[in-house]
Amino acid sequence: MDQSANLALRNPAILAGLYMVGAGIAFAAVNSLTQLATLTHGTPSTAAAFWQYLLAFFIMLPMVSQLGSGALKTKRPVMHVLRVIAASIGVQLWVLGLAKGVPIWQAIALIMTSTFFVTIGAALILRETVGWARWAATLLGFVGGMIILEPWADGFTINSLLPVGAALFWAITSLFTKELTKTEHSDSITLYLLLLTAPANALFAFSAAQGNPEMGLLDGFAISNNMALIYIIAAGLLVALAQFMITKAYATADAAYVQPFDHLKLPFNVLGGLLVFGWVPTGNLWVGAALIIVASLYIAQREAKRRP
Numbered sequence: 001m002d003q004s005a006n007l008a009l010r011n012p013a014i015l016a017g018l019y020m021v022g023a024g025i026a027f028a029a030v031n032s033l034t035q036l037a038t039l040t041h042g043t044p045s046t047a048a049a050f051w052q053y054l055l056a057f058f059i060m061l062p063m064v065s066q067l068g069s070g071a072l073k074t075k076r077p078v079m080h081v082l083r084v085i086a087a088s089i090g091v092q093l094w095v096l097g098l099a100k101g102v103p104i105w106q107a108i109a110l111i112m113t114s115t116f117f118v119t120i121g122a123a124l125i126l127r128e129t130v131g132w133a134r135w136a137a138t139l140l141g142f143v144g145g146m147i148i149l150e151p152w153a154d155g156f157t158i159n160s161l162l163p164v165g166a167a168l169f170w171a172i173t174s175l176f177t178k179e180l181t182k183t184e185h186s187d188s189i190t191l192y193l194l195l196l197t198a199p200a201n202a203l204f205a206f207s208a209a210q211g212n213p214e215m216g217l218l219d220g221f222a223i224s225n226n227m228a229l230i231y232i233i234a235a236g237l238l239v240a241l242a243q244f245m246i247t248k249a250y251a252t253a254d255a256a257y258v259q260p261f262d263h264l265k266l267p268f269n270v271l272g273g274l275l276v277f278g279w280v281p282t283g284n285l286w287v288g289a290a291l292i293i294v295a296s297l298y299i300a301q302r303e304a305k306r307r308p
Contacts, residue, residue, distance in 0.1 A: 032275075038228075041231070115295075
């Protein structure tokens with residue numbers, strides 16, 4: 001590596017951007033691997049979610065131990081639990097959507113509507129002041145989502161709404177996080193999420209088995225075959241890597257600078273769906289995605305100005 005490249009990698013802004021780009025590539029690979037394990041090889045979505053995040057947890061154990069038991073001290077344990085439940089429901093809906101064959105380009109674009117659900121929740125639940133411009137951006141973002149979703153088209157199915165449900169519950173997770181940051185240390189918020197996600201996903205796996213009379217008690221955890229096992233292990237490793245890179249990105253540079261790089265996940269996932277499944281996005285994707293990205297960038301900019 002030449003001297004100019006070394007100097008560039010020492011620049012925090014460049015490093016933070018590279019971390020976010022790396023995380024986006026890793027998550028795009030996770031999504032394709034998840035669809036291979038579930039859609040192609042028939043592994044239950046609950047099993048795919050549980051084993052991925054359990055493996056990622058064990059990989060991140062050094063981080064958990066580094067936070068220390070002191071991070072478990074909290075005055076709001078119920079809110080921590082509710083936050084993890086909301087996050088886990090989002091994961092379950094997301095993986096179920098992939099398992100049901102929702103094209104990854106459509107799913108990843110719709111998940112970007114989470115920003116707009118956060119704006120609505122901040123106004124209605126947290127009683128934050130939201131000006132007309134942010135309301136207009138939120139409306140524009142949902143218009144973009146409708147263009148991608150095309151509920152009026154013949155090919156529309158109820159499964160197409162699963163990524164929207166995931167976006168809603170991840171927005172609820174963000175609202176819980178906002179509220180917790182008023183009184184809780186960031187280490188506590190991180191530690192409770194790491195510790196409770198796997199048990200929460202386990203409950204969903206048990207529930208899936210109990211809700212289906214044709215399934216045994218542990219079938220919600222079953223991996224269909226060795227190939228699916230390989231895909232899930234690879235996905236779990238990449239989930240941990242992506243989470244690590246996101247953490248490093250936000251620790252290296254300002255959040256307002258880092259956040260726009262997150263939108264690169266869309267072309268990465270489009271490429272993954274094209275290479276793995278041959279899915280070619282419609283022209284409506286780019287129109288709708290452009291509206292979502294413009295609206296979410298505006299909201300992020302306003303949020304950055306409002307909060308020090």
